[in-house]
Amino acid sequence: MKKIFFILICLLLFKTIFAVEGMWIPTLLKKFNIEEMQKMGFKLTAEDIYDVNHASMKDAIVLFGSGCTGEVISDDGLLITNHHCGFGQIQKHSTLAHDYLTDGFWAKNRFEELVNPGLSVQFLVKMEEVTQEVMKGAKEDLKDVDLKKLIASNIEAIKRSYAGITNYLVDVKPLFYGNQYFAYVYEVFKDVRLVGAPPASIGKFGGDTDNWVWPRHTGDFSLFRVYAGKDNKPASYSPDNQPYHPKKFFPINLKGIRKGDFTMVFGFPGSTQEYIPSQAVRLLIEKSNPIKVVARTIKLGIMENQMAADPKVRIQYASKYAGVSNVWKKWQGETRGLVRLHAVEKKEKEELEFSKWVSQNSSREKKYGAILEDFKKNYAELSDIQIAYDLYNETILRGSDVFGLIARVDQLAQSVNDTAKFSRQMRIIAEILPGYFKDYDGQTDQLILPALLKLYFERLDPKHLPEKLNSCKTDFINSTWVHDAYKRSLFSDSLKIKTLLLDFGAKQIKKLQKDDLYSLYVTISEYYRKNIEPTYLRLNQNIMKVQKAYMSAILEMKQDQRLMADANLTLRVTYGKIEGYEPMDGVYYEYYTTLKGMIDKQDPNITDYLVPEKLKQLYNAKDYGIYKNSTGELPIAFCASNHTTGGNSGSPVINANGELIGVNFDRCWEGTMSDLLFDPERCRNIALDIRYALFIIDKYAGAGYLLKEMNLIK
Ligand code: ARG
Numbered sequence: 077m078k079k080i081f082f083i084l085i086c087l088l089l090f091k092t093i094f095a096v097e098g099m100w101i102p103t104l105l106k107k108f109n110i111e112e113m114q115k116m117g118f119k120l121t122a123e124d125i126y127d128v129n130h131a132s133m134k135d136a137i138v139l140f141g142s143g144c145t146g147e148v149i150s151d152d153g154l155l156i157t158n159h160h161c162g163f164g165q166i167q168k169h170s171t172l173a174h175d176y177l178t179d180g181f182w183a184k185n186r187f188e189e190l191v192n193p194g195l196s197v198q199f200l201v202k203m204e205e206v207t208q209e210v211m212k213g214a215k216e217d218l219k220d221v222d223l224k225k226l227i228a229s230n231i232e233a234i235k236r237s238y239a240g241i242t243n244y245l246v247d248v249k250p251l252f253y254g255n256q257y258f259a260y261v262y263e264v265f266k267d268v269r270l271v272g273a274p275p276a277s278i279g280k281f282g283g284d285t286d287n288w289v290w291p292r293h294t295g296d297f298s299l300f301r302v303y304a305g306k307d308n309k310p311a312s313y314s315p316d317n318q319p320y321h322p323k324k325f326f327p328i329n330l331k332g333i334r335k336g337d338f339t340m341v342f343g344f345p346g347s348t349q350e351y352i353p354s355q356a357v358r359l360l361i362e363k364s365n366p367i368k369v370v371a372r373t374i375k376l377g378i379m380e381n382q383m384a385a386d387p388k389v390r391i392q393y394a395s396k397y398a399g400v401s402n403v404w405k406k407w408q409g410e411t412r413g414l415v416r417l418h419a420v421e422k423k424e425k426e427e428l429e430f431s432k433w434v435s436q437n438s439s440r441e442k443k444y445g446a447i448l449e450d451f452k453k454n455y456a457e458l459s460d461i462q463i464a465y466d467l468y469n470e471t472i473l474r475g476s477d478v479f480g481l482i483a484r485v486d487q488l489a490q491s492v493n494d495t496a497k498f499s500r501q502m503r504i505i506a507e508i509l510p511g512y513f514k515d516y517d518g519q520t521d522q523l524i525l526p527a528l529l530k531l532y533f534e535r536l537d538p539k540h541l542p543e544k545l546n547s548c549k550t551d552f553i554n555s556t557w558v559h560d561a562y563k564r565s566l567f568s569d570s571l572k573i574k575t576l577l578l579d580f581g582a583k584q585i586k587k588l589q590k591d592d593l594y595s596l597y598v599t600i601s602e603y604y605r606k607n608i609e610p611t612y613l614r615l616n617q618n619i620m621k622v623q624k625a626y627m628s629a630i631l632e633m634k635q636d637q638r639l640m641a642d643a644n645l646t647l648r649v650t651y652g653k654i655e656g657y658e659p660m661d662g663v664y665y666e667y668y669t670t671l672k673g674m675i676d677k678q679d680p681n682i683t684d685y686l687v688p689e690k691l692k693q694l695y696n697a698k699d700y701g702i703y704k705n706s707t708g709e710l711p712i713a714f715c716a717s718n719h720t721t722g723g724n725s726g727s728p729v730i731n732a733n734g735e736l737i738g739v740n741f742d743r744c745w746e747g748t749m750s751d752l753l754f755d756p757e758r759c760r761n762i763a764l765d766i767r768y769a770l771f772i773i774d775k776y777a778g779a780g781y782l783l784k785e786m787n788l789i790k
């Protein structure tokens with residue numbers, strides 16, 4: 077009996093050490109994590125991960141674009157990230173004649189690599205804590221506005237202090253809601269070229285049907301190359317640029333993975349909200365997520381029909397669709413997960429404990445005594461306008477394409493008297509216009525606009541609706557009105573809008589005001605800006621202030637514990653083990669998938685499940701080369717217990733020796749609430765097995781020459 081008890085205790089301990097919640101700061105690993113990591117199997121040191129004086133893993137990792145991660149895998153700046161991270165670029169290069177989305181793209185040599193204006197990658201040069209410098213001169217009795225000004229000017233001074241380092245981007249960001257600050261210095265490369273991408277039937281296999289779901293068979297990767305000037309420093313695009321030689325690139329391990337292996341993910345997680353109060357979670361579950369899901373369901377339904385009916389629209393809307401659908405699905409999984417975990421009740425319990433701790437002494441009472449009440453008050457008020465805010469964002473501002481463009485031109489019109497702002501707005505519009513019209517289908521937009529307006533009118537509390545619209549709101553969703561309005565509108569025609577912008581001033585603004593779509597947008601948005609937005613901003617400001625105090629109290633209350641700072645799109649390390657999970661009672665999901673599973677899943681009637689002919693042939697011939705696993709199958713993906721979030725897509729998944737074993741791309745359905753609440757039992761990250769990427773490059777695409785620049789560990 078004693079023995080069984082002992083084994084049980086061991087098993088429990090073993091289990092808890094498997095999944096480790098948290099996205100950790102690279103410079104603090106030595107203090108907080110490295111010992112635990114090594115206990116779990118990591119064979120290297122904290123300096124191997126992050127070091128300013130010597131090449132370390134961080135020198136091989138980039139913030140890819142504005143919200144993904146990528147890693148360098150050759151001495152010639154070859155970069156791997158997800159297919160869905162490069163999707164925008166692949167889509168931009170695609171036309172009916174060169175449909176790289178459907179067929180894939182492989183540059184046969186460096187001259188064929190495709191240039192991507194607007195795309196950049198950022199390498200972290202160094203990061204350091206600057207809390208004291210940011211708070212310099214801050215006194216207890218400072219008014220909010222003055223504190224804000226002081227912080228802003230201190231941050232500017234910190235940025236200037238790095239000014240000697242040319243070509244670098246300096247960012248100062250708050251952690252723990254402004255209880256801590258870090259400065260980040262980046263080197264930004266703007267010449268990043270597309271090298272290769274599999275066809276969507278591989279890179280997006282399973283599509284939106286399988287998105288956020290394990291088991292998965294998506295070959296979610298694409299290849300880019302970073303170019304630099306002759307001095308190996310960042311340079312704007314030039315045909316004379318040369319492949320960038322990084323300080324470090326990742327060796328690739330082909331020996332495979334086993335259940336229980338140590339793994340870490342090193343990348344740029346975007347944002348988490350681990351410390352928000354119960355009211356915030358309730359608002360999300362009950363109001364915000366549901367209304368946003370409804371709006372996007374409508375939009376997606378229309379896009380889907382239009383894309384199915386016209387191949388041109390399919391290409392035009394592929395990237396937009398994926399973007400709208402991705403978060404739409406996540407919100408649904410998140411809500412489910414939070415409900416299942418009784419997140420609101422859990423938070424309420426924590427708040428009860430918190431108030432007990434506060435009431436233990438009078439100085440805490442004085443400092444923190446009002447926090448919970450303040451949360452309650454502000455969230456109660458916010459709750460009244462949350463739907464108005466979400467509806468405006470989902471149906472007006474980001475609903476139809478035309479309102480999106482009008483919103484920009486409206487900002488331009490409002491800044492005619494501010495030369496700097498005006499030229500900034502004009503530059504942005506000039507940049508987006510060509511892409512806008514390449515991917516704009518008037519017919520589709522004409523369906524989306526009235527459908528979303530209808531929802532807006534139906535679901536908005538009438539007290540938040542401009543009176544002007546109350547009597548005539550049915551007109552705007554009438555298809556004849558919509559059709560005529562689009563036909564006459566300046567915004568449906570690239571030539572008309574370009575002419576208008578050519579010499580933009582009072583006369584053109586008058587012209588705008590006669591445009592029906594413009595007037596409708598302005599009526600709604602002016603009302604919103606006057607009546608909803610100020611309250612929304614005020615409440616959020618209040619909430620942020622309370623949240624900062626709450627965070628500071630939690631840091632004090634749990635000072636002997638290791639706390640993770642919420643993700644903020646800066647480089648973080650998360651670690652765990654390769655392991656499957658139990659999604660529901662009686663079911664266990666294995667930790668890896670194979671090509672066999674993809675073939676089993678194929679369905680000629682479902683676009684998301686089409687398998688390319690050549691892949692089938694390779695499967696039938698079992699021509700897997702050096703990429704097969706120990707049972708002779710070709711691995712595709714694996715899951716592990718790393719705490720990741722959006723932005724971690726494309727991140728390197730690294731083994732105990734610091735070698736690349738996979739590329740992170742998703743999380744499992746049962747774990748989508750991990751931005752708010754991490755469940756070690758069910759939260760899993762999903763990664764592409766690097767062997768599958770190499771197999772596709774080598775055997776499927778015949779681009780094996782790319783492998784020659786990599787360091788393969790066989
Ligand atoms: N869910 C993943 C992430 O959040 C992948 C999204 C891309 N795939 C898609 N089918 N939309 O980004």
Ligand code: ASP
Nearest residue numbers: 721722723724725742743
């Ligand atoms: N797919 C996400 C991304 O693009 C990753 C995640 O949310 O787990 O960053």
